[in-house]
Amino acid sequence: MRLIAKSPVGKNLKMVFTEKIKYEVKKLSHQSCCVYKNIGVEIHHIKPQAENGEDKLENAAPLCPSCHEIYGQNPTKRKFIRESRDIWYEIERL
Ligand SMILES: [Zn+2]
Numbered sequence: 001m002r003l004i005a006k007s008p009v010g011k012n013l014k015m016v017f018t019e020k021i022k023y024e025v026k027k028l029s030h031q032s033c034c035v036y037k038n039i040g041v042e043i044h045h046i047k048p049q050a051e052n053g054e055d056k057l058e059n060a061a062p063l064c065p066s067c068h069e070i071y072g073q074n075p076t077k078r079k080f081i082r083e084s085r086d087i088w089y090e091i092e093r094l
Helices: 019-029 064-071 076-093
Strands: 042-045 060-063
Touching: 019 042, 019 076, 042 064, 042 076, 060 064, 060 076, 064 076
Parallel strands: none
Antiparallel strands: 042 060
């Protein structure tokens, strides 16, 4: 059986990274979006929890609210987000 969350708050249900993971993502990205490089990020689940995506660093990407809106719900963009994040972390480390 498939459950589809339609309620306005449904989007935020169970989507929880620990403070430690959030801190780590913000640190690695210097608190900027991995796509548009905007300052101020939300921690995005690349694979949603609805599909058993885990609350781990590997599944977390720093996205600004705008990118979160555009790419967050789009499964075809997951590879793009993952790559953008990895490249961004790499650049920020230099
Ligand atoms: Zn963005």
